[in-house]
Amino acid sequence: MSEPVVVAHGGAGRVAKGRLEEHVAGVATAAEAGLAVLMAGGSVLDAAQRTVEVMEADPLYNAGTGGSLTDAGTLELDASLMEGAGLRAGAICCLPPFLHPIRVARGVLDDGRHVMLAAEGAARFAEAAGFERSTEAVMVTASARERLERWREGRVGEGWAGGTVGAVVSDGRGHVAAATSTGGTVGKRVGRVGDTPIVGAGTWADDRSGACSCTGIGEAILRFALARDACERLRQTDAATCAEEAIAAFGERVAGEGGLILVAPDGSVGIARNTETMSHAVARPSGTTSGS
Ligand code: ASP
Helix, strand or coil, rough: CCCCCCEEEEEEEECCCCCCCCHHHHHHHHHHHHHHHHHHHHHHHHHHHHHHHHHHHCCCCCCCCCCCCEEECCECEEEEEEEEECCCCEEEECCCCCHHHHHHHHCCCCCCCCCEHHHHHHHHHHHHCCCCCHHHHHHCCHHHHHHHHHHHHHCCCCCCCCCCEEEEEEECCEEEEEEEEEEECCECCCCCCCCCCCEEECCEEEEECEEEEEEECCHHHHHHHHHHHHHHHCCCCHHHHHHHHHHHHHHHCCCCEEEEEEECCCCCCCEECCEEEEEEEEEEEEEEEEEC
16 A cells, blocks of 8 residues: 555646746646545545646636637637546547536546537536536636637647646555546647547546556547556556656657656556656645656
């Protein structure tokens, strides 16, 4: 038995030096909020969800409020979560404005009939489950609009939002969970679905291997099934090595750019990226560490 742990990321990309400290601090706050849920008796899934919720509410990140915009200037949100004991998962994609897409994904998981719901169907499910629709006026930030403008002018490459959020959790007693949420890549086509809501690509959790949340160019992550790849490696070696090896293979095979956080059922952690930054934090009862 080892210490429980919550690991969080705030997206792979290139966060400007002047904003990095605040960006990393927000991820640490989220991881600690998730850990508090776990220590109060919540499940690993509850803790992963809470960690992501905190960052969805923070306009600094590309998830929930502050999410990146489509080429039409609209918000289409993707999120998923999974628990490793029963391999139960819930996901939504192309969700119109709702403050907490990860809560809707959790609703899909708890409902249990489907794993993933899309667009207006997902929105109707969310309303029936008691979630209120939000609006673009409330959730679109000036910075998201600026990012879209820069993209339209060809000044930024697709995918460099650097603010997708994710969490992986281990209770140190063999149970793991993962959750990821995003607005997607800047200027994506309306209807585009990235890796974030796809089980095995952006998010994976299995008590027999581990849990992983990914970030980066979704098309490459989808083709490589990166989260499942990283977790499968845990059957052979330690989490830190697996994270590095998975990102190296991802770069080699599909020219992928991104990063991931990984936790084994014994609570050991791996964090890797091949981008300039990926804000991350590791919260344990004995203390929190963070970095980019
Ligand atoms: N993976 C996300 C997507 O492609 C974007 C990101 O992680 O920044 O939608």
